[in-house]
Amino acid sequence: MKNIGVVTSGGDAPGMNAAIRAVVRVAYSKNFQVLGFEKGWEGLLKNTFRRLTPRSVGGIIQLGGTILLTSRCPQFRKREGIRKAAETLALNNVDGLIVIGGNGSFKGALELSKETNTSIVGVPATIDNDVFGADETIGFDTAVNTAVNEIDKIRDTAISHERIFIVEVMGRKRGFLASTVGLTVGAEIILVPEVKCEKEKIFKTLKENSAKGKKSGVIVAAEGIGDTRKLAREIQENTGAEVKLSILGYSQRGGNPTARSRLLASLFANKAVELLSKGRGNRIVGLQEGEITSTELERSCKTKKPLDLNLLRLANILAT
Secondary structure (H helix, E strand, O other): OOEEEEEEOOOOOOOHHHHHHHHHHHHHHOOOEEEEEOOOHHHHHHOOEEEEOOOOOOOOOOOOOOOOOOOOOHHHHOHHHHHHHHHHHHHOOOOEEEEEEOHHHHHHHHHHHOOOOOEEEEEEEOOOOOOOOOOOOEOHHHHHHHHHHHHHHHHHHHHHHOOEEEEEEOOOOOOHHHHHHHHHHOOOEEEOOOOOOOHHHHHHHHHHHHHOOOOOEEEEEEHHHOOHHHHHHHHHHHHOOOEEEEEOHHHHOOOOOOHHHHHHHHHHHHHHHHHHHOOOOOEEEEEEOOEEEEEEHHHHHHOOOOOOOHHHHHHHHHOO
16 A cells, blocks of 8 residues: 545544544555545545645644535535546545545445445544444544533523523534533433424423522523424423523534544544555444444444433433
């Protein structure tokens, strides 16, 4: 193996730059050259890349986002787009490709693997933390801490004004972020896409809390549970409480990666380059039960990572 390509695809996550840095420096320690394709899959379609060296990735470990940029690429979802990407890999003699991203990126990588002889390894980087084969993804810890810091401030206002705040965090389809954030901020209620939102139960809980003397509260809701604006109105109408909505939005994706996110980025990247150096492709790396391991790419793409519902049960106990 002589040339390794690296691409950051899909939504950005804090720690992607740390992963790029580690890929390049570990690759060079093994005498590999590294090509960084720009703007996600678009770089493979347009053959736009830069050669990365240990010096060119200096000073980026602490930066959020990705120096290679990323984008959504509808063309890559079509067969002709995937074939074009495969041609680009062959044209540049890319022996191994490291894809830094989440589930959507890995599904694209799986389709690309069917059209190319280039070995592909996925490095899970997403604040959703929903990649099967990775107990924790790069960027998740940073996003959790970002949300916790904001909600701690919101609770100060909630207590001062005796209000209920619904805080919407990211998570269109999965509730990993909401459940972890909700537990760690002491939320009274946590709402996730995996569990049906029972409004009458929410009203009942808030009324009981009020009767116990709790005049304020925080509800952490994943964006995928539905219309949180409507929910805020309904809670106010059915409980008489003053309800405010705060949507944290894209701030959860940005910012300097925490030490935890940087550590995972470095460990995952090292494992990815190691796999490629041994000719083991079509896998994703990840942390499983405290060990850095790898899982078949196809299995990761086709298996849904289970949400730990014990977090929700514990949060309910602690919120009484």
